[in-house]
Amino acid sequence: MENVDVLYQDYEVEYSATEIQTSPMLVIEKVDADKALYLHVDHTLTGTDLSIAERFDLTWKVSLGVNHKIILKRIIRQPLDPFIASLHKTILRYAPDKQAKKNIYQENNFFIVPADTAGPFLLHALPSLLKDFVLVGAENLREYKVKVVSPKLNVAFSSGIDFLEGEASLNFEDETISLQQVLSVGYL
Structure with a gap:
């Protein structure tokens, strides 16, 4: 966070020239009783607890280095707008008709996808989305018989x-x- 000094025992603080870039994250929040899919797009930072990354607007990543050094690396947030637009376009592609397209709700980075679109979207688009997004909340897709398995x-x-x-x-x-x-x- 800005305006916070880092102090730890007798460690020296070093600001690294290396920056860390966030990755886009697709969060599956829930599937409701009507099988509508609730999801949103956010940032994630590799090696950081997701609950911390989502709750706080972090600007630096701190790590302990060798020789009693605290190393600070600036966090650079990728613009999410292109990812949100691409996701919206992909969801629309799986809507069965014009009325189904109108029933897809989007507000900023948050989506509610009705069941008639969510099923085909998950079946056909989810694997390709894993190339661009870190997926969180896949365990919430049990209603769609999606099971996360590590090979x-x-x-x-x-x-x-x-x-x-x-x-x-x-x-x-x-x-x-x-x-x-x-x-x-x-x-x-």
Whole structure:
């Protein structure tokens, strides 16, 4: 925060020339009884507790360095307007008709997406949105049968006299996909 001095034991304060840029975050707030999807776009900072980042308008990130130094790096916020506009355009693309487009509510960075649009939007657009947004609140998508699972990477190597071969696959709970299949479909 501005106008706050950092003091810690006998550490020396150093202002770094390196700046840290925030990333856009897509927050799934809830799915209501009518299966309308509530979401908003915000900033996130890697390595920072999300509740702190959302509640306070942080301008510096502080870390303890070697040789008794406190290192301060300025936080630069990416403009969210292009991400909000892109998200709105993407949501509209999955509305089944003109009336459904009118039923999508947007105020600044906050959206309410009715069920008839939310279902196709989540099914088709959510994977591609992960390239631009950090996703928070995916556990709130149970109504849409979306389940967050961390894949496990399985790697096996074999060798011969003049070569080294290997196979890799990703395991998603009860489903295994070869790394070659994942790369050919373009998930990574």
